[in-house]
Amino acid sequence: MLVQSEVVHCYEELASSISLMLVLARAKEWGRLPELESRCSALVDKLKLIEPQEALDATQVEMVLRLIDRIRVEQAEVSGLIKPQIDDLLGRMGHLHQQKNLGKAYGPTH
Incomplete structure (x- = not known):
């Protein structure tokens, strides 16, 4: 019986989480993305600890390289889908900040 590394x-869990993030981002379902991002961050932190201590055989290295490539491609697409949403949010926040400053200077608007 083969024991999995x-x-x-x-890396499989990370790839799966990124794939789910991509599905959700394509569907514009933003609510679960922070939870998944936290999960990805925790997996990366775990990998930083365990990866240097575990030797992989050639098959495992090939599998990890395929997963890393998939993660990279899907993460780039997720980022591309999220960026316009963040830009829009920042624009709205800037507008609200400007209104607040005008309200302080000239009094509340009606």
């Missing part, structure tokens, strides 16, 4: 398992 913890490193490979973490």
Whole structure:
């Protein structure tokens, strides 16, 4: 029986989480993305600890490289889908800040 590498398992979990983030971002379902981003961050932190301590065989290295490539491609697409939403949010926040400053200077608007 083959024992699965913890490193490979973490990369599989990371790839799965990024894939789900991509599905949600394509559907414009932004609410679960922060939870998944936290999960991804925790997996990356775990990998930083365990990866240097575990030797992978050639098959495992190939699997990890395929997963990393998938993660990279899907993460880039997620970022591309999220960026316009963040830009819009920042624009709205800037507008609200400007209104607040005008309200302080000239009194509340009606």
